[in-house]
Amino acid sequence: MCGIVGYIGFREAWPIVIKGLKRLEYRGYDSAGISIINDNGFSIYKKAGKVAFLEDFTRNQDRSGRVAMGHTRWATHGEPSDINSHPHSSNDKRLYIIHNGIIENYATLKEELLNRGHQFESDTDTEVLIHLIEEIQGIEQIDLLEAVRLALNTVIGAYAIVIMDRENPDQLIAARKGSPLVIGIGEGEYFIASDATPIVEYIKNVIYLKDNEIALIKRDALLVKRLDNVIQTPLVQELELKLEELEKGGFDHFMLKEIYEQPRSIRDCMRGRINAEEGKIELGGIKEYADKLKNIERIIIIACGTSWHAGLTGEYLIEEYARIPVEVEYASEFRYRNPIITEKDIVIAISQSGETADTMAAIEIAKEKGATIFGICNVVGSSIPRITHAGVYTHAGPEIGVASTKAFTAQVTVLTLLAFYIAQQKGTLTVSKLTSLLTELDSIPDKIQTVLATNNLIKNIAAKIKDSRNCLFLGRGSGFPVALEGALKLKEISYIHAEGYPAAEMKHGPIALIDKEMPVVVIATKNSSYEKVISNIQEVKARKGIVIAIVTAGDKEIGKMVDYCIEIPDADEAFLPLLAIIPLQLLAYHVAVMRGCNVDQPRNLAKSVTVE
Numbered sequence: 001m002c003g004i005v006g007y008i009g010f011r012e013a014w015p016i017v018i019k020g021l022k023r024l025e026y027r028g029y030d031s032a033g034i035s036i037i038n039d040n041g042f043s044i045y046k047k048a049g050k051v052a053f054l055e056d057f058t059r060n061q062d063r064s065g066r067v068a069m070g071h072t073r074w075a076t077h078g079e080p081s082d083i084n085s086h087p088h089s090s091n092d093k094r095l096y097i098i099h100n101g102i103i104e105n106y107a108t109l110k111e112e113l114l115n116r117g118h119q120f121e122s123d124t125d126t127e128v129l130i131h132l133i134e135e136i137q138g139i140e141q142i143d144l145l146e147a148v149r150l151a152l153n154t155v156i157g158a159y160a161i162v163i164m165d166r167e168n169p170d171q172l173i174a175a176r177k178g179s180p181l182v183i184g185i186g187e188g189e190y191f192i193a194s195d196a197t198p199i200v201e202y203i204k205n206v207i208y209l210k211d212n213e214i215a216l217i218k219r220d221a222l223l224v225k226r227l228d229n230v231i232q233t234p235l236v237q238e239l240e241l242k243l244e245e246l247e248k249g250g251f252d253h254f255m256l257k258e259i260y261e262q263p264r265s266i267r268d269c270m271r272g273r274i275n276a277e278e279g280k281i282e283l284g285g286i287k288e289y290a291d292k293l294k295n296i297e298r299i300i301i302i303a304c305g306t307s308w309h310a311g312l313t314g315e316y317l318i319e320e321y322a323r324i325p326v327e328v329e330y331a332s333e334f335r336y337r338n339p340i341i342t343e344k345d346i347v348i349a350i351s352q353s354g355e356t357a358d359t360m361a362a363i364e365i366a367k368e369k370g371a372t373i374f375g376i377c378n379v380v381g382s383s384i385p386r387i388t389h390a391g392v393y394t395h396a397g398p399e400i401g402v403a404s405t406k407a408f409t410a411q412v413t414v415l416t417l418l419a420f421y422i423a424q425q426k427g428t429l430t431v432s433k434l435t436s437l438l439t440e441l442d443s444i445p446d447k448i449q450t451v452l453a454t455n456n457l458i459k460n461i462a463a464k465i466k467d468s469r470n471c472l473f474l475g476r477g478s479g480f481p482v483a484l485e486g487a488l489k490l491k492e493i494s495y496i497h498a499e500g501y502p503a504a505e506m507k508h509g510p511i512a513l514i515d516k517e518m519p520v521v522v523i524a525t526k527n528s529s530y531e532k533v534i535s536n537i538q539e540v541k542a543r544k545g546i547v548i549a550i551v552t553a554g555d556k557e558i559g560k561m562v563d564y565c566i567e568i569p570d571a572d573e574a575f576l577p578l579l580a581i582i583p584l585q586l587l588a589y590h591v592a593v594m595r596g597c598n599v600d601q602p603r604n605l606a607k608s609v610t611v612e
């Protein structure tokens, strides 16, 4: 996600835009830029780093002007750098664009434009779009609004854009598809932003542009059209949310917002990478290693915390579908135990932040021993992607809550795609099986939406266990990493001691803990180990434990033997982690809130552990 702010009116634009970008930094903060038009002409300032850095960098520059647009970036194509930051310009430096989203067909468009003599400065998909608009306007000899409309009809992907024309300073053009854009309506002034956070202090009336709509904005006029050229009468709405609520999108905490973002973040993670009809997967970041993957004899996954739990789901998926042995190592252990690694190994480092010290140190050791290193990270251009040979970004967007939620499901999504991708290379999955798996994977975001709808039930269950001192999480097969992750979520934000265990292991010790005070969360969905899990539930109930079961929708059998049931939609076992973790995230969240804990910044924890 990136942050967009635009202004056209009678006020000085710079203070509005720079303050607005700071309000949007929760959407992305690896680089920022502003373009502004004044009586002396046009200025553009763009720098890697936070918005405050751009502000300091331009302190002695000409920042006057009453038309401006700004962007704070969350890199998806092209690492964070001055040149990759927005706004981007057309070939003739007349048009400028800021963009939030992903242009999936940018490579094809870029090739065509290069063949027509265009020259590009950056690695971004955004720069291709403004060059395309320039090219269409030049060929068709049409006005800018029409050129933008025609260009967007050829674009595949998601965008929220604002375009500025140096030679036509009294207008801005905005458009959206798949990424949010709101237009604030003033008297003789208009505001544009990714959400209402940057504009709520200036105006009350807004228009939320709809997908496939484009707007021409002047100080005293607003024209909204659909991409099929039909003029729209947009709905004017009054803003109700307060600023503080807006940054959290109306949620009480960033963690809850990020839990609810998971249908979108998983779609973004899959975007441009799966073709369900043809049963094909594209992972551009590792495609040059496709042959190596075909013949690899071992994969080692290194990570910490939640990322380690994602890695464990990766082990189950890769071994099941690609039939390659996988070992999952805590990076902190791996780095100190002189591991046996050869150049025949592929090591996969998983890290949301891309900055975890233990994981980085483990990477260096594996590299020294000749392994090929892939990274699975969320923060584009962070340290780990810079020191690995290749990788796959999770595209989950900034994760502000210290307790990882959407990053975990995005990591699991990438590992699922990786398992299928290797199976595709090795032929261990038929095209028809891949087609059915990818078709079902495509439906997972909607199924997660269904699970999110059980939030109130989960909140009621949380109220029953909020005063517990201990909690056990049990699962079998791919339910075991889910149990581990559910336990970590509960312990790190509610401070209740929680442990995840393989359900069958309970009889080897933890069963001694079971009594009427002990809540036991069991992943008991209909899969290959269902009957065995039922036995484990009965063992707990025989000792008066409180059982909360995550069950397959419609399973009434288990309902008779447990205290609480939370249903998740039926799905292939491959996708169980993506669905079963959702209720556990919500359970941990509600318990922590009821215990008065600081959900977004739990005690003693940091979002990125950059020290040993």
Ligand code: AGP
Pocket (backbone or CB within 6 Å): 304, 305, 306, 307, 350, 351, 352, 353, 354, 355, 356, 359, 402, 403, 404, 405, 492, 606, 607, 608, 609
């Ligand atoms: C998870 O909720 C925690 N925030 C923590 O375990 C985290 O997963 C771990 O520190 C690894 O961080 P990384 O993914 O950024 O490397």
